[in-house]
Amino acid sequence: MENSRFQELLKQKTAYVNDVLEQYFPVEEGLQKTVLEAMNYSVRVGGKRLRPIFLWESFLLCGGRTEEKAYAEPFMAALEMIHTYSLVHDDLPAMDNDVLRRGKPTTWYQYGEATGILAGDGLLNYAFETVAKELARIAAGDCGGTVPGEERLKRAVLALEVLSRKAGVYGMIGGQTVDLEAEGKGASVSEEELLFIHKNKTAALIQAPMMIGAILAGAGESQVALLESCACHIGLAFQIQDDILDVVGDTGELGKTVGSDAQNDKQTYVRLKGLEQAEREVETLSLEAVRILDSFEGEHEFLKELVMQLIGRRK
Amino acid sequence: MENSRFQELLKQKTAYVNDVLEQYFPVEEGLQKTVLEAMNYSVRVGGKRLRPIFLWESFLLCGGRTEEKAYAEPFMAALEMIHTYSLVHDDLPAMDNDVLRRGKPTTWYQYGEATGILAGDGLLNYAFETVAKELARIAAGDCGGTVPGEERLKRAVLALEVLSRKAGVYGMIGGQTVDLEAEGKGASVSEEELLFIHKNKTAALIQAPMMIGAILAGAGESQVALLESCACHIGLAFQIQDDILDVVGDTGELGKTVGSDAQNDKQTYVRLKGLEQAEREVETLSLEAVRILDSFEGEHEFLKELVMQLIGRRK
Numbered sequence: 001m002e003n004s005r006f007q008e009l010l011k012q013k014t015a016y017v018n019d020v021l022e023q024y025f026p027v028e029e030g031l032q033k034t035v036l037e038a039m040n041y042s043v044r045v046g047g048k049r050l051r052p053i054f055l056w057e058s059f060l061l062c063g064g065r066t067e068e069k070a071y072a073e074p075f076m077a078a079l080e081m082i083h084t085y086s087l088v089h090d091d092l093p094a095m096d097n098d099v100l101r102r103g104k105p106t107t108w109y110q111y112g113e114a115t116g117i118l119a120g121d122g123l124l125n126y127a128f129e130t131v132a133k134e135l136a137r138i139a140a141g142d143c144g145g146t147v148p149g150e151e152r153l154k155r156a157v158l159a160l161e162v163l164s165r166k167a168g169v170y171g172m173i174g175g176q177t178v179d180l181e182a183e184g185k186g187a188s189v190s191e192e193e194l195l196f197i198h199k200n201k202t203a204a205l206i207q208a209p210m211m212i213g214a215i216l217a218g219a220g221e222s223q224v225a226l227l228e229s230c231a232c233h234i235g236l237a238f239q240i241q242d243d244i245l246d247v248v249g250d251t252g253e254l255g256k257t258v259g260s261d262a263q264n265d266k267q268t269y270v271r272l273k274g275l276e277q278a279e280r281e282v283e284t285l286s287l288e289a290v291r292i293l294d295s296f297e298g299e300h301e302f303l304k305e306l307v308m309q310l311i312g313r314r315k
Numbered sequence: 316m317e318n319s320r321f322q323e324l325l326k327q328k329t330a331y332v333n334d335v336l337e338q339y340f341p342v343e344e345g346l347q348k349t350v351l352e353a354m355n356y357s358v359r360v361g362g363k364r365l366r367p368i369f370l371w372e373s374f375l376l377c378g379g380r381t382e383e384k385a386y387a388e389p390f391m392a393a394l395e396m397i398h399t400y401s402l403v404h405d406d407l408p409a410m411d412n413d414v415l416r417r418g419k420p421t422t423w424y425q426y427g428e429a430t431g432i433l434a435g436d437g438l439l440n441y442a443f444e445t446v447a448k449e450l451a452r453i454a455a456g457d458c459g460g461t462v463p464g465e466e467r468l469k470r471a472v473l474a475l476e477v478l479s480r481k482a483g484v485y486g487m488i489g490g491q492t493v494d495l496e497a498e499g500k501g502a503s504v505s506e507e508e509l510l511f512i513h514k515n516k517t518a519a520l521i522q523a524p525m526m527i528g529a530i531l532a533g534a535g536e537s538q539v540a541l542l543e544s545c546a547c548h549i550g551l552a553f554q555i556q557d558d559i560l561d562v563v564g565d566t567g568e569l570g571k572t573v574g575s576d577a578q579n580d581k582q583t584y585v586r587l588k589g590l591e592q593a594e595r596e597v598e599t600l601s602l603e604a605v606r607i608l609d610s611f612e613g614e615h616e617f618l619k620e621l622v623m624q625l626i627g628r629r630k
Contacts, residue, residue: 031511032489034496039484089436094408094428113409114495117432121404122484124436128443129479135450136476139469150465154454157468161451164444169354169437174347180429181349196346 001305009302013056017049017076024077024130038111038119039126043084045104051083051209052076053306058213058227061298068145071152071216074134075159078127079209082167085123086176086205092116095180124167131160147218159212166208175200182267189267195236203235223296230292237285237311240278243268247275286311316620324617328371332364332391339392339445353426353434354441358399360419366398366524367391368621373528373542376613383460386467386531389449390474393442394524397482400438401491401520407431410495439482446475462533474527481523490515497582504582510551518550538611545607552600552626555593558583562590601626 021043028036059072091098091106092113099109108116137143138153145152165171179197182189210227219227246261247270261268270278289307293300336358343351374387406413406421407428414424423431452458453468460467480486494512497504525542534542561576562585576583585593604622608615 026484030489031508032484032492032515035484035488035492085436089432092409092432094432115492117404117407117409118488118492118495120436121400121439122488124439125479125483125488129476129483132472132476132479135472139472153468153472157447157450157454157472161444161447164440164447168440168444169341169347169350173350173433173437173440174345177347177350177430177433180433193346200347 001301006302006305006309010306013053013302014049017052017056017080020052020073020076021049021080024074024081026126034111034115035118035122038107038115039081039122041110042088042107042119042123043080045102047080047083047102049080050310051079051205054206054231054303055079055209055213057300057303057306058210059217060213061293061296061300061303062214062217062219062223063298064213064217068147071134071143071145071156072213074130075163075212075216076209078130078163079205079212081123081127081130082163082172083205085120085127086172088116088120088123090176092120127167128160128164131156131163135160151218155216155218159215162211162215163208166204166211171200171204171208175202175204184265186265186267187271191272194267194269194272198236198239199232202239203232206235207231226292226295230289233285233289233292234307234310237282237289240269240282240285241311243270244275244278244282246270282311316616321617321620321624325621328368328617329364332367332371332395335367335388335391336364336395339389339396341441349426349430350433350437353422353430354437356425357403357422357434357438358395360417362395362398362417364395365625366394366520369521369546369618370394370524370528372615372618372621373525374532375528376608376611376615376618377529377532377534377538378613379528379532383462386449386458386460386471387528389445390478390527390531391524393445393478394520394527396438396442396445397478397487398520400435400442401487403431403435403438405491407435442482443475443479446471446478450475466533470531470533474530477526477530478523481519481526486515486519486523490517490519499580501580501582502586506587509582509584509587513551513554514547517554518547521550522546541607541610545604548600548604548607549622549625552597552604555584555597555600556626558585559590559593559597561585597626 025040025043026036028040030036055076056072060066064072087101088107090096091101092108098106100106106116107119111119135153135156138149138156141149143149143152167173169177175197178193179201182193182197207228210231211224214224214227243261246258246268249258251258261271269281273281286308290304293304293307340355340358341351343355345351370391371387379387402416403422405411406416407423413421415421421431422434426434450468450471453464453471456464458464458467482488484492490512493508494516497508497512522543525546526539529539529542558576561573561583564573566573576586584596588596601623605619608619608622
């Protein structure tokens with residue numbers, strides 16, 4: 001796929017996701033307006049919307065049809081809410097103590113620390129509330145399309161199970177916990193610990209959308225397992241590339257200072273294995289991820305290009 | 316019901332809930348062990364377990380059978396996890412800054428502030444994860460009893476919807492938000508705002524278990540609505556009684572200093588309406604709650620006594 005074509009598609013798909021998100025935002029009214037504003041502010045600050053895009057592309061890859069997008073959209077919104085809440089809480093003074101994100105004040109810095117905590121809680125809860133409403137809608141028989149309601153409900157239940165597992169203590173929160181404990185431990189962080197962090201803190205929230213997209217489209221267990229594995233490779237490759245860029249990247253292109261890992265005595269894959277081995281690992285993981293995607297018959301040119309750009313990125 | 320009999324039953328039921336909770340705790344193993352420990356610590360610190368008891372009693376009230384307790388138990392555990400996470404986050408330095416709860420160090424004080432945030436997030440997520448696993452179990456056809464699987468799944472989906480709504484920005488979190496903004500505003504907090512706080516911060520998490528118990532037992536919409544209303548009365552009466560006790564209570568019996576509301580310039584129902592009117596309101600709300608319970612044919616002597624003791628309490 002030509003890069004200009006890819007960029008055009010990426011722009012279209014990001015705009016689509018942003019439209020979807022707007023539909024699922026809580027309305028900023030009522031006495032509790034402040035927390036609703038803070039939640040929407042946090043999501044609107046922006047981002048690459050990668051997780052909803054991954055969900056949508058996996059849905060299409062596994063035979064989901066554009067006319068049935070109503071089944072994917074609540075989960076796309078829920079994924080971005082969960083990703084956002086994790087950033088909101090990560091930015092808190094007791095965590096990373098960040099006052100800026102994407103050039104704008106972080107949620108707690110804008111609304112105060114207590115509201116920052118509540119807005120994060122609100123987003124996490126609202127993600128499940130959004131999915132619960134969707135399940136209730138399907139259970140009430142309010143579903144068109146060619147797939148019977150009972151089968152629709154089963155798929156949505158499985159998708160919810162994956163979402164809750166990958167976001168929780170056996171996924172993202174688990175990874176955050178180990179990452180927190182690794183802080184300041186420098187070189188004594190083991191390879192096992194480092195891989196655990198990357199697999200859970202990063203890869204789990206790529207696995208969730210890819211698996212959910214497939215499940216909602218009606219993919220079988222083996223296909224879902226393949227995409228779970230593919231997403232794990234993508235997440236790991238992305239993080240190792242991140243470590244590499246911190247050593248060999250260009251500050252101007254990256255938009256952040258290189259060498260910060262070394263300065264913070266942070267354990268990285270490069271530090272553990274050396275630059276050459278790290279680069280080989282990214283190569284291997286990327287090839288494996290693409291090999292899995294290519295084993296699917298469905299359309300995946302855009303998804304493949306997205307993966308390659310994410311991993312091969314210079315910024 | 317005689318008080319000694321009630322106390323005996325309450326003890327039995329609390330022990331039952333504690334057994335259920337133990338079954339649903341995540342196992343404290345794996346690299347992310349710290350967050351799992353902090354989560355279990357938070358729940359084990361104890362409490363009256365009122366929400367799971369309300370769920371169980373409403374389940375029985377609406378015809379649920381003891382042999383079918385497996386359908387109620389995941390929701391009982393989830394309710395207590397959500398209640399506990401709200402306390403864990405409430406205790407944080409940026410919120411109430413409490414170091415002790417029930418005589419033991421609060422979660423953040425015991426495990427550090429960052430782990431306190433993650434443990435709260437972990438509990439909220441795990442509550443939904445627990446329910447999601449239950450939904451997946453039912454969807455997989457793994458359900459005995461006399462009720463067909465399809466109907467079981469519909470009930471569980473409705474129960475999830477209620478849980479997520481009452482815990483979120485249109486329930487508990489909404490109430491917390493308004494409560495936060497009322498701090499330091501003293502007498503300028505309106506009756507509307509005060510009632511919003513009590514209805515959402517307190518009553519919503521009594522409504523959730525009573526509604527869910529009924530839904531899981533197969534109650535119809537009108538019965539669920541009656542219990543939603545009943546729980547609202549209970550929550551409000553409980554909070555107004557709390558305000559009254561802070562004025563007329565006995566420090567020794569209460570186990571906390573009376574007069575703290577006035578000292579903190581906190582808006583209360585007594586301050587708004589006067590002591591006499593507040594006492595009349597508790598009376599009216601209690602009678603109405605009991606009247607609703609009495610309109611049910613099912614066994615509810617214990618539940619009625621529980622409500623009366625909660626509201627009429629001197630401590």
